[in-house]
Amino acid sequence: MSHVTFDNIYIGESAELGKLRFNPAGFGWKSYKDENNTPTTFNGSDVRGATWLRVARNFQLRIFLRTPDKPRVTFDGFKRDEFDKVKRTLDEYFGIKLDHRDISLKGWNWGKAEVQNNEIVFEVQHKEAFELPLAQVANSNIAGKNEVAIEFNPQPIPGVGAREPDELVEVRFYVPGKSKKPKGSDAGSGGEETDVDDEGNEISAAEAMHNLIKQKADIGAAVGDSIVVFEDVLVLTPRGRFSLEFFHESLRLLGKSTDYRVPFNSIHRIFLLPKLDDLHIQLVLGLDPPIRQGATRYPFLVAQWPKDEEVDAELNLDDEEIAKYPDLQKKYEAPTFQVISRVLKSLTGKKVTPPGSFRNAQGVNGLKANVKAVQGELYFLEKGLIFIAKQPILIDFSKTESISFSRVGSGVASARTFDMRVVSKTDSADHVFSAISKEEVGPISQFLASKNVRLKNEMEDTMDLAGDMDLDDLSDDDDDASIPSEDEGRKKKKGKKVEKVQPRKGADDEDESEDEDFMDESSDGGSPSESDSDDEDSGMASDASDPMMEELRKKQAAKRAKNKKAQSGSDDEAPKKKKAKMDVD
CATH class of the missing domain: 2.30.29.30 (Pleckstrin-homology domain (PH domain)/Phosphotyrosine-binding domain (PTB))
Structure with missing residues (x-):
């Protein structure tokens, strides 16, 4: 041949x-x-x-x-x-x-985008510029009023290994105007009419293109009939309320403005964790590759239900199809979180991880913590820990170098919280969980020790110092340190009059008028340097509370004042004022 x-x-x-x-x-x-x-x-x-x-x-x-x-x-x-x-x-x-x-080589970014067979063809002046296979479209959304955002499934390339190749992950088409009825349809006397939906609302050209892509691409109902649908589910990450539609190979999240398709082979971890309020249950799905919304990547999907919410669900499968999946039932009548977790476990073949054996000081599975300015809930699992917030963090103990405890300020024994730093073997950046209650040090240390995790407690020295210190002794020491003795005070502040005046106020009850004489006379002409030096030379600076010493001090002060007035030649006015004051007293 x-x-x-x-x-x-x-x-x-x-x-x-x-x-x-x-x-x-x-x-x-x-x-x-x-x-x-x-x-x-x-x-x-x-x-x-x-x-x-x-x-x-x-x-x-x-x-x-x-x-x-x-x-x-x-x-x-x-x-x-x-x-x-x-x-x-x-x-x-x-x-x-x-x-x-012929292929258009002009490089223009404006033209006409059409869905032809299994492709999106973009033409410039009736020549094809590029085409996008619908089989690789992961999701389509209306971004704004006139934009259609198309996301693509990452394509594995054999032989590349761990290196991720550069590839197109999203493209947006700006499609202005209203959708027109196709040729041959009934049109009014004015010519072409805009297309309308079942409720009579006009359909934009962007919405019409979005609906056509969803119909042609491997998204949602195009895969086949759904197995079961759960309506109005609160999803925390990404935020919103969605309908969860389960298919044979994927999970679809259908919201008012967004639509996500999650293939089951991209779900690599499933966690079922109770919230700390003891009223809600969280379902956490680890995704690889993550779902995307614009430039934001969501490697985790977090949904939440009230613990007491129940649902009656019947799967759209016959007995032969149900027999293919382990532990899958035809009907369910149980709490919502149990039904959804069991259906996910059967369809994906992945294990549902419950909370670990860790209990905090109040006997709850998790504890509150912060990562920078974001507050969340930290759970210690049997093989790692997970932080649930807007962007969850999952840490594996096998990839952890060490975990250390520290306080914000060094030597702050009265701090009520501490920080926990997780050093990874693979990542260059450490994870720091802050604002953890001090009473959780013991439960966390015991749990990590049981998992053979290397633990560094940088708070032990501070805590031991605080434990050995007596509070009464501490207050006495503080008093002694803040109020020095009179002898020490005179040595430190030599030549200052206040050191002598202050103790005398409590020891001159016998003759208050003599105290006033001393204060007036000293303020009139006596210099502090002269009086202090005389006191020290005569040995009078030892005890101000002794009555004999007080008497001698007063006599010397009066003698000095008299000599001073005699030298100045003006000793008539001062005695008259003094006597008048004494008579009044």
Whole structure:
């Protein structure tokens, strides 16, 4: 049987080169890398069309098939002068005409976007600029009034390893105006009419495109009938109320303005945790890859229900289909969180992780903590810990280098809270959980010690110091330190009059008038330096409360004042004033 062969050809998006061979029965491609492998073959009777176009890897032959599971196959790497050879081969073997399609190379970002078959085609001046396969669309949302945001599933590339390749994750189309009725529909006398929904509301062009993408793409109901639907579920991350629709391969979150599709193979962890208020239950799903909303990534999905809320649910599955899933029942009549967690466990095949054996000082599973300015709830699990907030944090004990306790201020024994720092073996940044109640040190230390986690308590020295210190002794020491003795005071503040005056107020009850004489005379002319030096030379600075010493001090003060007045020559006015004052007293 005759055949035609083309060398150095790529199949699809593969990076491997191979050879493409045609014969009247069909065609096949085989890699150069392994000559002993089985070639990829296609039946010639399934070919229904072909297109030739320019791509990044020279020219591409696009062959359309009648098989629903693989409607199209592409081959890159053809040279320009091979067009005629390919055209004759397809006409001779399969009786089809090769269509030559021109590609727009203008680079414009405005044109016309249409949904054609299984692709979104963007045309510029009636020439194709690019196309997006609907099979890779993960989600479609209305962003604003006239924008359609399309998100794509991350595509794994074999041989890349842990490195994540650069790829398109989102594209937005600005679609202004209203949706028009298609040609041939009933239109009024004014010509074209805007399309309306079932309630008579006008449909924008962006909304019409969004609905068409959801219908054609692998989103929501396009996959098939839902198994069960839970209405009006409060989702904390991302925030909003959604309907949870379970399908065979995915979970759909349908909200008023957003719509998320979560494949079951992207759910890698499931947690069922009670809130600290003892009134609600939280279901936490760890997602990889995470769902996205604009530039925000959500690696965790957190839903919440009241603990006493119950639901009656019946699954849309027959007995044969239910038998394929372990522990799945036809009907449920139980609390909502139990039903949803059991359905998730059966459909995903993942284990539901309950709270660990940790109990705080009040006997509750978790405790309150802060990460920077965000307050949340911290739960200690059997193999790690999880912090539930707007953006949850999951830490595995096997990847933890150490956990340390510390206070905000060094030596603050009276602090009521402490910080817990988690040092990771893999991440360069540490996780610090702050504002944890001091009474939780004991329960946390015992639990971490039982899990063989390396623990550093930087508060032990401060706590031991506070424990060995007597509060009564502390108050006495403070008093002694703040009120020095008179002898020490005179040594520290030598030459200051206040050191002598202050103690005398409590010891001169015998003759108050003499005290006033001393105060007036000293203030009139006696210098502090002179009086202090005389007192120290005569040995009078030892005890101000002794009556004999007081008497001597007063006599000396009066003598000095008398000498001072005699020298100044003005000793008439002062005695008169003094006597008048004494008579009044």
